[in-house]
Amino acid sequence: MRAARCCRRANLREDFHLSDIAWLDTSPDEERRMRELVKMFADTATLDDIGIGGVRDSLADQLFPATSTVHTRARYFLFIPWIHAAAAAKFTGTAVVSKANDRERVFIETMKAAGHTQGLIGRIAGKGVTILPSSIYWSALGKLGIREDSGPRSAWQVSVEAPAGFPSDVESGFTMTPAEAAWLQERILATSPTSYLAHLVTNGLNVDIRDFESPWDHPALESASGTIRATVRHARLFSLAINGAALLYNLLVAEKYDGVKGSDQAGYVEAYRDLLAEWAERTANHATELRSWDVADFWLSVDRGRSTPIPPGTKVFVDEWIAAVTADEATKAASSSHLRRLVATRERANKGEQSRLNNDRALKNWAGASGAGQLVYRWPNVQTLVGDIAEGLGHAAS
Secondary structure (H helix, E strand, O other), X not given: OHHHHHHHHHOOOOOOOHHHOOHHHOOHXXXXXXXXXXXXXXXXXXXXXXXXXXXXXXXXXXXXXXXXXOOOOOOHHHHHHHHHHXXXXXXXXXXXXXXXXXXXXXXXXXXXXXXXXXXOOOOOOHHHOOOOHHHHHHHHHHHOOOEEEEOOEEEEOOOOOOOOOOOOOOOOOOOOOHHHHHHHHHHHHHHOOOOHHHHHHHHOOOOOHHHOOOHHHOHHHHHOOHHHXXXXXXXXXXXXXXXXXXXXXXXXXXXXXXXXXXXXHOOHHHHHHHHHHHXXXXXXXXXXXXXXXXXXXXXXXXXXXXXXXXXXXXXXXXXXXXXXXXXXXHHHOOOOHHHHHHHHHHHXXXXXXXXXXXXXXXXXXXXXXXXXXXXXXXHHHHHHHHHHHHHHHOOOOO
């Protein structure tokens, strides 16, 4: 039973992040407890135990700009500008922000009362929510050219008018109108025309995006540009290769965890050995492609999405891991002293005093899986965004 549960948890995709644990819905009384829970799941030292988050995020930013694992629904890209533009039209100075915040809380209560809670930020805490939607979407609104900073104030560029009665009345909830969906589609095309996201919102709407488990499974990829296809291929091969390192790290933790917790907690070790065997089989099925993978071009692709290069330590670790995988060491990853030492050294360097392999207190907080899922680069969030747009435009996702 324990092993089965571990397998299920370890097979979670990388996008099981903050958006899945209701962290945005905490009331003031629960804030401390929930922040501790968030830290366990969301701290870079926990989710990114082996220090490859910069690589992951660079690829995700290039493929799906203006997205985040904490975004929930597409219509927030209109709700927030409507609220803040209305406040800016009536008030000045600091009153703009405070009045906009008040209207956001009214909006949350309106949506909650009407039952529009799927993807609602504040669905539990209501108007007492700690982190408002605008804080979560602020950066993305700037990237899409919806929010433009002008001195101490922000100017809002939204050509679709808010519905009558908003925010005290939002009858249609998160369902976008055709005009709203077309406007958001245009914003994506205008600000990131060469991205995979832009391709999906124009050429990927004839199928339901929710039917495809990863970015490389979507049929629209076949008609994408060579650059998009190359970046997705790099992302796919990196996801496949590095998943073994994440699984091996969890095996090392499981071995230590079982020793600390006792035999009644055993089962994780066997589960991760099974998962590593399955991963080795997947890599074997793609052995030819992995061996022909242009890793130098992969790094060039990664650096294109960053203002600074990937840190040397990260690059050395990833290169050594990929070299081992392409040299067929994947088949013995669970027992390879070389790979075990490589992953353990990397985790200790990345996490320092919080290393689970060194710190028994940190070890006891392990929940059975940490970053064990295969990377899919915010795909669940992209599915919702594109799906909402497709539904608004009347395409297949409706």
